[in-house]
Amino acid sequence: xxxxxxxxxxxxxxxxxxxxxxxxxxxxxxxxxxxxxxxxxxxxxxxxxxxxxxxxxxxxxxxxxxxxxxxxxxxxxxxxxxxxxxxxxxxxxxxxxxxxxxxxxxxxxxxxxxxxxxxxxxxxxxxxxxxxxxxxxxxxxxxxxxxxxxxxxxxxxxxxxxxxxxxxxxxxxxxxxxxxxxxxxxxxxxxxxxxxxxxxxxxxxxxxxxxxxxxxxxxxxxxxxxxxxxxxxxxxxxxxxxxxxxxxxxxxxxxxxxxxxxxxxxxxxxxxxxxxxxxxxxxxxxxxxxxxxxxxxxxxxxxxxxxxxxxxxxxxxxxxxxxxxxxxxx
Amino acid sequence: xxxxxxxxxxxxxxxxxxxxxxxxxxxxxxxxxxxxxxxxxxxxxxxxxxxxxxxxxxxxxxxxxxxxxxxxxxxxxxxxxxxxxxxxxxxxxxxxxxxxxxxxxxxxxxxxxxxxxxxxxxxxxxxxxxxxxxxxxxxxxxxxxxxxxxxxxxxxxxxxxxxxxxxxxxxxxxxxxxxxxxxxxxxxxxxxxxxxxxxxxxxxxxxxxxxxxxxxxxxxxxxxxxxxxxxxxxxxxxxxxxxxxxxxxxxxxxxxxxxxxxxxxxxxxxxxxxxxxxxxxxxxxxxxxxxxxxxxxxxxxxxxxxxxxxxxxxxxxxxxxxxxxxxxxxxxxxxxxxxxxxxxxxxxxxxxxxxxxxxxxxxxxxxxxxxxxxxxxxxxxxxxxxxxxxxxxxxxxxxxxxxxxxxxxxxxxxxxxxxxxxxxxxxxxxxxxxxxxxxxxxxxxxxxxxxxxxxxxxxxxxxxxxxxxxxxxxxxxxxxx
Numbered sequence: 001x002x003x004x005x006x007x008x009x010x011x012x013x014x015x016x017x018x019x020x021x022x023x024x025x026x027x028x029x030x031x032x033x034x035x036x037x038x039x040x041x042x043x044x045x046x047x048x049x050x051x052x053x054x055x056x057x058x059x060x061x062x063x064x065x066x067x068x069x070x071x072x073x074x075x076x077x078x079x080x081x082x083x084x085x086x087x088x089x090x091x092x093x094x095x096x097x098x099x100x101x102x103x104x105x106x107x108x109x110x111x112x113x114x115x116x117x118x119x120x121x122x123x124x125x126x127x128x129x130x131x132x133x134x135x136x137x138x139x140x141x142x143x144x145x146x147x148x149x150x151x152x153x154x155x156x157x158x159x160x161x162x163x164x165x166x167x168x169x170x171x172x173x174x175x176x177x178x179x180x181x182x183x184x185x186x187x188x189x190x191x192x193x194x195x196x197x198x199x200x201x202x203x204x205x206x207x208x209x210x211x212x213x214x215x216x217x218x219x220x221x222x223x224x225x226x227x228x229x230x231x232x233x234x235x236x237x238x239x240x241x242x243x244x245x246x247x248x249x250x251x252x253x254x255x256x257x258x259x260x261x262x263x264x265x266x267x268x269x270x271x272x273x274x275x276x277x278x279x280x281x282x283x284x285x286x287x288x289x290x291x292x293x294x295x296x297x298x299x300x301x302x303x304x305x306x307x308x309x310x311x312x313x314x315x316x317x318x319x320x321x322x323x324x325x326x327x328x329x330x
Numbered sequence: 331x332x333x334x335x336x337x338x339x340x341x342x343x344x345x346x347x348x349x350x351x352x353x354x355x356x357x358x359x360x361x362x363x364x365x366x367x368x369x370x371x372x373x374x375x376x377x378x379x380x381x382x383x384x385x386x387x388x389x390x391x392x393x394x395x396x397x398x399x400x401x402x403x404x405x406x407x408x409x410x411x412x413x414x415x416x417x418x419x420x421x422x423x424x425x426x427x428x429x430x431x432x433x434x435x436x437x438x439x440x441x442x443x444x445x446x447x448x449x450x451x452x453x454x455x456x457x458x459x460x461x462x463x464x465x466x467x468x469x470x471x472x473x474x475x476x477x478x479x480x481x482x483x484x485x486x487x488x489x490x491x492x493x494x495x496x497x498x499x500x501x502x503x504x505x506x507x508x509x510x511x512x513x514x515x516x517x518x519x520x521x522x523x524x525x526x527x528x529x530x531x532x533x534x535x536x537x538x539x540x541x542x543x544x545x546x547x548x549x550x551x552x553x554x555x556x557x558x559x560x561x562x563x564x565x566x567x568x569x570x571x572x573x574x575x576x577x578x579x580x581x582x583x584x585x586x587x588x589x590x591x592x593x594x595x596x597x598x599x600x601x602x603x604x605x606x607x608x609x610x611x612x613x614x615x616x617x618x619x620x621x622x623x624x625x626x627x628x629x630x631x632x633x634x635x636x637x638x639x640x641x642x643x644x645x646x647x648x649x650x651x652x653x654x655x656x657x658x659x660x661x662x663x664x665x666x667x668x669x670x671x672x673x674x675x676x677x678x679x680x681x682x683x684x685x686x687x688x689x690x691x692x693x694x695x696x697x698x699x700x701x702x703x704x705x706x707x708x709x710x711x712x713x714x715x716x717x718x719x720x721x722x723x724x725x726x727x728x729x730x731x732x733x734x735x736x737x738x739x740x741x742x743x744x745x746x747x748x749x750x751x752x753x754x755x756x757x758x759x760x761x762x763x764x765x766x767x768x769x770x771x772x773x774x775x776x777x778x779x780x781x782x783x784x785x786x787x788x789x790x791x792x793x794x795x796x797x798x799x800x801x802x803x804x805x806x807x808x809x810x811x
Contacts, residue, residue, distance in 0.1 A: 254491015
């Protein structure tokens with residue numbers, strides 16, 4: 001299976017995240033899974049004329065593309081011309097190249113939330129009229145339109161995340177190479193379910209603080225980040241606290257909020273990113289599938305049941321009280 | 331009579347790059363550097379809450395992500411009149427240093443060296459070995475370096491949660507308090523990385539590299555046994571005379587970085603045939619040849635504007651042209667070490683100014699200089715002492731954050747009105763190095779470095795042009811932002 005990777009309105013961070021893969025040399029892993037890099041702007045030898053010729057061949061069908069990976073938003077501006085990104089050495093806007101190659105590729109994969117939904121590049125006034133391949137924020141559409149399907153019947157596969165975990169990318173590509181990715185393996189937003197059917201909350205080391213609503217009120221405190229500091233881990237679709245980042249990391253383990261970066265529209269949450277929006281003291285964003293009344297009742301109950309150890313540690317940046325040691329035998 | 335040729339896409343640079351070359355008599359008579367991608371972060375940031383900048387600005391760049399965070403955190407701290415406690419300052423140093431060193435490694439092995447494996451060099455004595463070692467994606471080096479780099483980046487898992495794009499770097503310090511066992515694990519990661527560099531990259535101890543004081547000492551060291559990839563590069567550089575290629579402006583600028591107790595590890599300054607004062611107030615961005623509407627004279631970034639226009643006579647890039655007192659400056663690891671006074675760096679530019687070889691050696695030199703400092707910062711952390719203080723920016727305020735990313739000087743200028751971001755201007759390292767011409771027609775640093783190189787209108791682009799372009803370690807994502 002060959003793979004063509006192109007970048008447009010993004011930061012390149014998805015590629016950099018991918019290069020941090022922790023399962024041995026990435027290039028050999030790809031070869032071992034039967035994936036051949038036709039061209040990738042950051043790592044391939046071919047540049048300038050050679051690269052442009054190759055991409056022209058992909059666009060006019062002389063070279064068949066099995067998987068087209070797009071990293072970065074698609075920039076439609078100014079005024080629909082696509083002129084905010086003209087691909088190196090030519091007059092043609094990048095969105096034209098993407099349209100032409102996507103129409104011929106066996107599969108199209110959006111790498112990261114920019115190419116999936118628009119992402120950060122679409123924040124604020126969205127000066128470049130940025131969108132995703134098949135979504136414009138939460139709305140189906142984007143550059144390729146809501147009806148786009150690849151020859152196997154799949155929509156654009158959205159490996160969303162800002163950035164995605166390296167394994168999300170590799171595992172998705174390997175599944176395609178082994179013909180093991182069907183429509184049933186994608187969620188409602190076209191994200192691979194192997195990571196999108198989890199919640200960031202699953203495996204969060206602050207779970208004891210969450211259970212008792214023992215909340216951090218300032219950065220660097222050990223308590224739960226949901227009640228005050230904007231954390232959306234209980235709603236965000238990803239396995240960040242089970243499949244850790246850079247060894248033993250995740251956003252929550254780093255002491256800051258999950259900003260739900262795998263979801264469309266995360267770039268404009270409608271409130272400050274690291275402050276939890278509330279109505280009458282109750283966070284607006286409740287844990288996934290949790291009825292509001294039960295959340296309120298349980299929160300009130302667990303707050304009143306919070307052990308002093310948990311309450312005090314929640315407001316400290318280091319352990320003040322260790323769990324007591326219980327002797328079971330005399 | 332000259333012929334015009336457009337070359338692009340330049341790959342193995344971070345982001346998008348194309349260059350227009352005017353070629354006459356087999357040489358580049360003029361080069362015009364185009365950054366062909368505009369995203370508009372400075373427009374996106376307007377109207378946002380100041381703290382939300384910490385989510386947005388790291389996403390300007392996937393490779394300088396922490397540097398963007400750090401510059402923003404410094405600007406916000408400056409606007410609030412606050413500074414982090416010692417643990418927070420040390421954690422910020424460690425996080426930025428991890429990114430900068432990983433970037434140097436990535437640049438050398440993944441972006442720069444593969445060009446010597448090109449068929450163009452097939453007749454050279456070193457070519458076969460270089461193909462086996464450095465060829466893109468299949469050579470032994472890229473496949474050896476990625477796991478070592480990933481192991482080193484486990485520093486980020488502990489210091490910053492993840493990389494790229496962390497929120498751990500705050501104006502008041504770090505969100506990630508570290509306990510003694512975590513500090514021990516960081517220490518082990520640094521030790522392993524040191525062993526990797528000493529055995530694979532240098533074939534020498536780091537202090538041996540750090541103490542090289544001149545070109546003559548470097549050349550003598552190259553002839554000693556020990557192997558390692560630096561010696562391989564130095565042999566190629568000698569053969570291809572890369573010490574005399576790629577001269578820019580020879581005005582070297584550094585904002586300085588890595589705050590220590592009473593100083594910075596690398597001092598700020600300007601070097602032009604000797605030490606000169608760095609006057610931040612003398613920075614101005616010229617948009618004569620960039621696709622922006624601009625009123626009148628070049629503007630200081632504190633009062634700068636970013637208004638893209640689709641068509642403009644004479645414009646050829648989305649990159650503005652920053653100038654220091656009207657002059658073009660070069661920034662990057664070489665500039666940083668020349669300004670900081672490292673004797674090897676100063677000697678490397680004494681004879682032939684900035685060059686491909688000097689830029690590459692300066693980057694590897696920094697690996698040897700910064701890693702020991704990281705050991706020291708790690709030892710100075712005190713678990714139990716504060717990591718982060720709360721900062722409260724005023725509703726009407728402004729601030730500046732100046733820092734050194736791997737590839738050079740990065741500045742953020744923020745103005746806050748009624749509690750919201752009124753203006754946010756960013757000048758990134760490659761904005762300096764890859765700027766277009768200014769109103770006086772003065773070419774940018776790369777444009778100057780390319781002039782005079784061999785080229786033809788029809789043949790394949792000579793590898794030497796690739797070497798010069800990549801010797802700056804360009805980050806195009808940051809350049810325009």
